[in-house]
Amino acid sequence: MKNEFSKMDAGSLHLANKRVLLKLISQRGQISRSELSQATKLTPPSVTRIVDELVYKDKLAEYIGTGSSNGGRPPMIVKYKNKNNYIIGVDLGATYIRGGLVDLNAKFISEIQIPTEIEKGFSNIIEKVINIIQRLQSRKEDNSKIWGIGIGVAGLVDRKTGIIEESPDFGWSNINLRKELEDKLDVPVFYDNSTRLMALGELKLGDKKNLKNFAVLNIGYGIASGLVIEGKLVKGHTGFAGEFGHISVDTESSVRCKCGMYGCLEALASGHRIASLGKLELANNNSEILSELCNGNPNLISAEIVAKAAKMGDESCLKIYNDVIEYLCKGIGIIANLLNPEIVYLGGGISLNGDFLFDLVQSKISKYLLPANANTPILPSTFGEHATTIGAVSLVLEKIINLELSVKQDAEKILTSN
Known part of the structure; x- marks a missing residue:
C-alpha cells in the first residue's frame, strides 16, 4: 500500500506535518x-521551520528556552500556548443558557449563566445568546484572540446543512442558527447537539481520555445520549444519532411525549416529568414538605425541588424518584446491552443530585443488565454542570488543532460543524 502522503502536493504535505x-x-x-x-x-x-510557523505566525506555541544537552547543541523547548488564546463555549439549554470564556486547556477565565425563559420566544433566546457571547468577548485580555465560539443546542442538528431540524424542548423546527447569528458576531461559530458535545468533551478532555467505547446520557429537561464507539463520536447518517430519550420503556403508558409517541423514556423520566409529577402531588395535597419548599406556588416546582423534598424524607417525592429511576435504569440497560461500553456517564441537571440519584440507580440497575455488562461503571460526567460547555469548547478546539481556523479564518462567515 502506498503511503497516503505520497499523493499530496507540497502544500498539503506541509499542512499535514504541521x-x-x-x-x-x-x-x-x-x-x-x-x-x-x-x-x-x-x-x-523541517521541524524547525514548522515550529517557527506555529510560534510566530499562528501563535499557538511558544519557545520557553533550552533543555539539557548530552554533548551537542542544547535542544529548544516548545510549549503549547494557552495565554492570550481563548474559546467561548455556550450551553443553550431549555432552563439556563451558560457561557464560558476558556483558554486552550479548557480552563475557565469567566462564566455567565442566565435563565433561558423559553416562554418569551425564539427571538428573545437568540438575543440572550448574543448578549452572553458579547459580554464574554469584552472580558478577554488586550492583545488576545478568541479563536471561535462553540454552542451546544438541544435538538436534531443536520450535520450537512447545520439546520436544527427539530427541538422538542424549545418547540423549534427548521431553524437556521447560522443565519440568526452571522450578522451579529465577528468570530466563527460552530454548533452541534448538546449531548453529542458532552460525549466529545469526555473523549477529548475527560478524566479518562483513553476510553474507546462509552455512552454519555444527558438527563435534564429532556433526555438524550452521546455515543463513542471505537474512539469515534457517533453522528449517524444525517447527524441525528443518539435520541435515547425516544426509546419506548412502557408500551402501555398513556403519557404522551412531546415527539407525539407514548411511553418514551423522556416522557417518563426527564426533569420535566419529575416537575410535572411534583406539581400533581402538590395539587393533591400529598406533600407538606414540597408545599413548604415552593411556598405553595406550583410554578416554582422543579426536579431539583422534588429531589430536595425526597432527601428530606417526603414519601410522595421519594416515590416519584423511585418510579422515574426505574424507567431510567431500563434505558441504561438497553444502552449497556447494545453497546457493551466501558463506562456509562450520567450528565445533565438530574445527575447533579449526587449520591441520592446514583444510589437509586445502583439499587435498580442489575435486573436490566446482562451478566457480561453487570460490572459496567455508571458514573457522573467529568464536567458536571459544565459538560455541554466543555463539549462546545472541544468542538472549536478540534478545529484549532487541525489548523482549520489558521489556514482560512473568515470572520464574516458563521460555520457549522461537519
Missing part, C-alpha cells in the same frame, strides 16, 4: 524540537 506537530505539542504540553523530530521522523530543519 497538524501532526501541533497535536504532539498540545498533548505533551511542552516538548523539545529534537523529540518532535524523533517522534515524527521529520528532519530537524
Whole structure:
C-alpha cells in the first residue's frame, strides 16, 4: 500500500506535518524540537521551520528556552500556548443558557449563566445568546484572540446543512442558527447537539481520555445520549444519532411525549416529568414538605425541588424518584446491552443530585443488565454542570488543532460543524 502522503502536493504535505506537530505539542504540553523530530521522523530543519510557523505566525506555541544537552547543541523547548488564546463555549439549554470564556486547556477565565425563559420566544433566546457571547468577548485580555465560539443546542442538528431540524424542548423546527447569528458576531461559530458535545468533551478532555467505547446520557429537561464507539463520536447518517430519550420503556403508558409517541423514556423520566409529577402531588395535597419548599406556588416546582423534598424524607417525592429511576435504569440497560461500553456517564441537571440519584440507580440497575455488562461503571460526567460547555469548547478546539481556523479564518462567515 502506498503511503497516503505520497499523493499530496507540497502544500498539503506541509499542512499535514504541521497538524501532526501541533497535536504532539498540545498533548505533551511542552516538548523539545529534537523529540518532535524523533517522534515524527521529520528532519530537524523541517521541524524547525514548522515550529517557527506555529510560534510566530499562528501563535499557538511558544519557545520557553533550552533543555539539557548530552554533548551537542542544547535542544529548544516548545510549549503549547494557552495565554492570550481563548474559546467561548455556550450551553443553550431549555432552563439556563451558560457561557464560558476558556483558554486552550479548557480552563475557565469567566462564566455567565442566565435563565433561558423559553416562554418569551425564539427571538428573545437568540438575543440572550448574543448578549452572553458579547459580554464574554469584552472580558478577554488586550492583545488576545478568541479563536471561535462553540454552542451546544438541544435538538436534531443536520450535520450537512447545520439546520436544527427539530427541538422538542424549545418547540423549534427548521431553524437556521447560522443565519440568526452571522450578522451579529465577528468570530466563527460552530454548533452541534448538546449531548453529542458532552460525549466529545469526555473523549477529548475527560478524566479518562483513553476510553474507546462509552455512552454519555444527558438527563435534564429532556433526555438524550452521546455515543463513542471505537474512539469515534457517533453522528449517524444525517447527524441525528443518539435520541435515547425516544426509546419506548412502557408500551402501555398513556403519557404522551412531546415527539407525539407514548411511553418514551423522556416522557417518563426527564426533569420535566419529575416537575410535572411534583406539581400533581402538590395539587393533591400529598406533600407538606414540597408545599413548604415552593411556598405553595406550583410554578416554582422543579426536579431539583422534588429531589430536595425526597432527601428530606417526603414519601410522595421519594416515590416519584423511585418510579422515574426505574424507567431510567431500563434505558441504561438497553444502552449497556447494545453497546457493551466501558463506562456509562450520567450528565445533565438530574445527575447533579449526587449520591441520592446514583444510589437509586445502583439499587435498580442489575435486573436490566446482562451478566457480561453487570460490572459496567455508571458514573457522573467529568464536567458536571459544565459538560455541554466543555463539549462546545472541544468542538472549536478540534478545529484549532487541525489548523482549520489558521489556514482560512473568515470572520464574516458563521460555520457549522461537519
